[in-house]
Amino acid sequence: MPRRFAVCLTLLLGLAGAGTISSSANAAVYGAETFMLANGMQVVLVPNHRAPVVSHMVWYRIGSADETPGKSGIAHFLEHLMFKGTPKYPGTAITDTVAKNGGDQNAFTNTDYTGYYQNIAVDRLPLVMDIEADRMRNLTLDVKEVETEREVIIEERRMRTDNSPDAILGERVDAALWGTNHYSIPIIGWEAEMKGLTREDAFDVYHAYYAPHNAILVVAGDITMEQFKPLAEKYYGAIPKVGEYKPRARPTFLQPRVDSRITFHHERVGQPQWSRQIIAPSYSIGDRTDVHALELFAEITGGGSTSKLYRELVINQKVAAGFGTGYSGDAVSYGTFYISLTPSPGVSLEQAEAAYTKAMDATLKDGITDADVAQAKRRMLARLAYAKDSPMSAARAIGASLAVGETLDDIENWPAEIEKITAAQVRSAARKLFSQYSSATGILLPPLPAGTVTAAGGQ
Numbered sequence: 001m002p003r004r005f006a007v008c009l010t011l012l013l014g015l016a017g018a019g020t021i022s023s024s025a026n027a028a029v030y031g032a033e034t035f036m037l038a039n040g041m042q043v044v045l046v047p048n049h050r051a052p053v054v055s056h057m058v059w060y061r062i063g064s065a066d067e068t069p070g071k072s073g074i075a076h077f078l079e080h081l082m083f084k085g086t087p088k089y090p091g092t093a094i095t096d097t098v099a100k101n102g103g104d105q106n107a108f109t110n111t112d113y114t115g116y117y118q119n120i121a122v123d124r125l126p127l128v129m130d131i132e133a134d135r136m137r138n139l140t141l142d143v144k145e146v147e148t149e150r151e152v153i154i155e156e157r158r159m160r161t162d163n164s165p166d167a168i169l170g171e172r173v174d175a176a177l178w179g180t181n182h183y184s185i186p187i188i189g190w191e192a193e194m195k196g197l198t199r200e201d202a203f204d205v206y207h208a209y210y211a212p213h214n215a216i217l218v219v220a221g222d223i224t225m226e227q228f229k230p231l232a233e234k235y236y237g238a239i240p241k242v243g244e245y246k247p248r249a250r251p252t253f254l255q256p257r258v259d260s261r262i263t264f265h266h267e268r269v270g271q272p273q274w275s276r277q278i279i280a281p282s283y284s285i286g287d288r289t290d291v292h293a294l295e296l297f298a299e300i301t302g303g304g305s306t307s308k309l310y311r312e313l314v315i316n317q318k319v320a321a322g323f324g325t326g327y328s329g330d331a332v333s334y335g336t337f338y339i340s341l342t343p344s345p346g347v348s349l350e351q352a353e354a355a356y357t358k359a360m361d362a363t364l365k366d367g368i369t370d371a372d373v374a375q376a377k378r379r380m381l382a383r384l385a386y387a388k389d390s391p392m393s394a395a396r397a398i399g400a401s402l403a404v405g406e407t408l409d410d411i412e413n414w415p416a417e418i419e420k421i422t423a424a425q426v427r428s429a430a431r432k433l434f435s436q437y438s439s440a441t442g443i444l445l446p447p448l449p450a451g452t453v454t455a456a457g458g459q
Helices: 074-081 093-100 122-137 143-162 165-178 199-209 225-235 288-302 308-316 349-366 370-387 391-403 408-412 414-420 423-436
Strands: 021-023 033-036 042-047 053-060 104-109 114-121 215-221 259-265 273-280 320-328 335-343 439-445
Touching: 042 225, 042 391, 053 122, 053 391, 074 104, 074 114, 074 143, 074 199, 093 104, 093 122, 114 122, 114 391, 122 215, 122 225, 143 165, 143 199, 165 259, 165 273, 165 439, 215 391, 273 349, 273 423, 288 308, 288 320, 288 335, 288 370, 288 414, 288 423, 308 320, 308 349, 320 349, 335 349, 349 423, 370 391, 370 414, 370 423, 391 408, 408 414
Parallel strands: 042 215, 259 439
Antiparallel strands: 021 033, 033 042, 053 114, 053 215, 104 114, 273 335, 273 439, 320 335
């Protein structure tokens, strides 16, 4: 039950002024170009001429971890309300207009950002730019629509969280792992607080965060900078400047290391599941070498069916039906390392966990070789080559990274930085991860037999 996907650092790309175009140092990945509008909005273009379409995305640096205490879910609530119209595009006109012009659109909220996107034919790009720029400053909210949409998000929580044992456990694991760090706040919110969200709460967030200096525009697709820049200046550059970008300050303090363990029995669980989250350094906090080394460590240990621990636990020992590891260093605060394990039928969770622990200990001791690192690099770079061919994938990857503070050069030069990492650095970063940072383990089990009472509580 991974926390979510995000990134960090201080955004200011060192641009030479409003309207100045800057290419990344080596254009190693996306070949993206960026410039800053006079009102403080960063604009990025990723040319991709494979098809006459574009992905148009606007990112705001506001997520669930930025919410005022007691107002959990307000960032996600505002995301829903952004489709309710403006004087120029009233009612359902935003949704209807994009659909009538052959496009699709949606939005998403994360711990560190909120994003809105449209995929559409390139000749319709001015239309979606007009829509998005208009609702950045001219949102109207009818009181009855706010009340109706509040019931929609509460029902969404009931369907996606309260009816999902995995999601329920995930919230408990997040709370145990992060404590007072705002990454413990569910993106959708706590139901008791969601019920109290108001029109005024939504507008407070809207006026505080939905402005050019706090936004990033990323367009990827069949358009050149010569064609694109005048459009960005016409639609987004016309929005008045209302503030200056200020990097978000998140707490860097961590409680003393502790390993929590949470067990959840539920009637809808048939197959036991085991997962672990570990607080980790991120692009914002910690050594960049460790971040890149942990990206490789996740790939080596559980990044697919050819990874070391997958082969050992699933193929060789057959104690697990599934195994995986993952790492997100893209965050405004700390990052997270994830491990998941599903025991094979007939294998107890205790047996599977013991086998995992033994295999991971052996890997940490001396199980990562130069060959392992080289293979992991090849797999990661191959996946990147495929991902950058998709305008949507490129726009989403770049926007998410910029929204949490990385620079375009960080993104474009990532392959070169990965190539520098050695096996010794991977081993060092992995050992620090397991010895210095807190973890939370979630165990999902079938219900206990009727009438069973345990010393740990419950029945």
